Amino acid sequence: MDIKSTVRLSFDELDELRDPRPAGSDFDRVVEAAISRRGFLGGTLAFGSGAMVFGSGMLGSAGTARAQAAAFAFAPIGIATDFDIHVPQGYRWQPLVKWGQALFSDAEAAWSPETGVPLDMSDRVFGENTDGMETYEHDGHVLLAVNSEYVNSEVNLPAEAEGIPRNADEVTLLKNMQGVTVMEIAQGENGWQVVLDSPYNRRITHETQMVMDGPAAGSDLVRTNADADGMSPKGTMNNCGAGKTLWGTYLTCEENFNTYFGATGPFEETEGLVRYGIGGEGRYAYEKFDPRFDLSQEPNEPNRHGWVTEIDPTDPDSTPVKHTALGRFKHENAEMVQAADGRIVVYMGDDERGEFLYRYVSNGTWAEGQPTDGLLSDGTLYVAKFNDDMSGEWLALTPETTGMSIEEILVHARLAGSKVGATSMDRPEWVAANPLRVEVYCALTNNSKRGGDKMPVNAPNPRETNEYGQIVRWRPADEDHGADGFTWDLYVMAGNPEVYENVYGGSDNVTAGNMFNSPDGMAFSSDGMLWIQTDGDDSNEGDFAGMGNNQMLIGNPETGEIARFLTAPNGAEVTGLTWSPDRKVAFVGIQHPGGSWPDGAGKPRSSVIAVWREDGATIG
Ligand code: FEO
Ligand code: CA
Ligand code: CA
Ligand code: CA
Numbered sequence: 001m002d003i004k005s006t007v008r009l010s011f012d013e014l015d016e017l018r019d020p021r022p023a024g025s026d027f028d029r030v031v032e033a034a035i036s037r038r039g040f041l042g043g044t045l046a047f048g049s050g051a052m053v054f055g056s057g058m059l060g061s062a063g064t065a066r067a068q069a070a071a072f073a074f075a076p077i078g079i080a081t082d083f084d085i086h087v088p089q090g091y092r093w094q095p096l097v098k099w100g101q102a103l104f105s106d107a108e109a110a111w112s113p114e115t116g117v118p119l120d121m122s123d124r125v126f127g128e129n130t131d132g133m134e135t136y137e138h139d140g141h142v143l144l145a146v147n148s149e150y151v152n153s154e155v156n157l158p159a160e161a162e163g164i165p166r167n168a169d170e171v172t173l174l175k176n177m178q179g180v181t182v183m184e185i186a187q188g189e190n191g192w193q194v195v196l197d198s199p200y201n202r203r204i205t206h207e208t209q210m211v212m213d214g215p216a217a218g219s220d221l222v223r224t225n226a227d228a229d230g231m232s233p234k235g236t237m238n239n240c241g242a243g244k245t246l247w248g249t250y251l252t253c254e255e256n257f258n259t260y261f262g263a264t265g266p267f268e269e270t271e272g273l274v275r276y277g278i279g280g281e282g283r284y285a286y287e288k289f290d291p292r293f294d295l296s297q298e299p300n301e302p303n304r305h306g307w308v309t310e311i312d313p314t315d316p317d318s319t320p321v322k323h324t325a326l327g328r329f330k331h332e333n334a335e336m337v338q339a340a341d342g343r344i345v346v347y348m349g350d351d352e353r354g355e356f357l358y359r360y361v362s363n364g365t366w367a368e369g370q371p372t373d374g375l376l377s378d379g380t381l382y383v384a385k386f387n388d389d390m391s392g393e394w395l396a397l398t399p400e401t402t403g404m405s406i407e408e409i410l411v412h413a414r415l416a417g418s419k420v421g422a423t424s425m426d427r428p429e430w431v432a433a434n435p436l437r438v439e440v441y442c443a444l445t446n447n448s449k450r451g452g453d454k455m456p457v458n459a460p461n462p463r464e465t466n467e468y469g470q471i472v473r474w475r476p477a478d479e480d481h482g483a484d485g486f487t488w489d490l491y492v493m494a495g496n497p498e499v500y501e502n503v504y505g506g507s508d509n510v511t512a513g514n515m516f517n518s519p520d521g522m523a524f525s526s527d528g529m530l531w532i533q534t535d536g537d538d539s540n541e542g543d544f545a546g547m548g549n550n551q552m553l554i555g556n557p558e559t560g561e562i563a564r565f566l567t568a569p570n571g572a573e574v575t576g577l578t579w580s581p582d583r584k585v586a587f588v589g590i591q592h593p594g595g596s597w598p599d600g601a602g603k604p605r606s607s608v609i610a611v612w613r614e615d616g617a618t619i620g
Pocket of ligand 4: 010012429445520535
């Protein structure tokens, strides 16, 4: 792979390049297959009538939700193709924190537009390629936990390295620019700023000591030479989306961890390694300088990554915990809600073409103020099965249903999901639960290899060679996240109505004025509106003409209306969203920007920005 040509690709796109698949061939057949679904989907996609698929009995709370759902409080904006951020009239934005910005005053001189961040300060600054994040209020302080998903090695390393680390120090530099940042932020005369030297400021990297819990902790599958007990893994990596527990901790989700491992010698190509795309050369050549990442020396090290990891942002000395009970896959985010009886439910997507959507349900229950022990280590993992009649069910992954041991089920959740007949999805990205009713959404970003015998179209993934993506939503039976049944529909099928008059034109709530592709990040604001971030093709040409740069849109779950709220600089994706405690400021992540955004000179800097209303009203 020519690394120089990949500077502005998202990590998801890089992972696709690593494993390219043939695109659909017979276009007539593609269209015919997709159109044959039109009648089936027509009822769900024509909004207004859309909710009828749930049946009147399912709509008990819909009237309330409709009354509470706000109309758009902004005039939608047009597309952009420039290297700037655009927000609606009456709104403002400014950077909150940029890649390389100091968390401690002794690192204030760390950043240089020519050379980036020096090694000796690389764990005392904000990491690169911001992604999922959450805000916390604690003892009068506001804390922000933020993922740094991956690193653009060619902008972090000296030009001579050409994007490939040449020694252990350069590997360490790259390791330190990724992981998680916890920092205190405060509102001052110039808006929200990082609080330098706050005792809460902390970096968690590929080297931070962690522990594991749950059924797979300590198993043979996770033991290594360095950790014979299999209980004390190091590092969290490719931290993509995030989640917030009901008890106020941070969930960081390990996504494309497979790309960090390589082999300097022979290794056994197991079914597990193949299914998770592990083998060959690591993207950052870690294996050449650190035996932990060398499959020929530590074949179990990859099994210690790909988990949901819990961090207590309020205690800088706390040890992060990898929760094996939530399964190992390419975790996008973790959306926690509660079942009617108080059990903890976590919805999670596995972002790979054809992989699955998961749900974890704890055995124990929880209420405010009660202990949290065991809630994320003792429970059952499920995969989703979507039926053509718009019903669905959660299939439990147990030794009885899979014929696998519980350790194997959790470490190789994908293999377990295949055994029970889970529905193959178009790359499940973020899951978001509607706060106004029992209803959940998942962004299915796109799937270049959907179609054909290996991955036939199915009801929630109805288009071959799906380059635009869709958002599926489901309502649990009995309005209970703990129920095993659900009904579902598609909230939106992205598409280009200016180019296509068939299903590639998108659902009826997609127009020339709000076109987008590749929905990815998603979160609900407290008023019940769905904020949708994109990570797609921003060429503004061909099938993507009229869509412009990546963007953030806001969708009304009741009417289906979707309006463009923000456009990113060219090259960037928009990913990560949280709000200030007073809901007057939205914090939005801008990852892998192009040009020299936002400084206008030097290297491009992935950043978290603050967006607010000029009149000081709430926006989320
Ligand atoms: Fe890190 Fe699937 O996005
Ligand atoms: Ca990304
Ligand atoms: Ca994503
Ligand atoms: Ca993506």
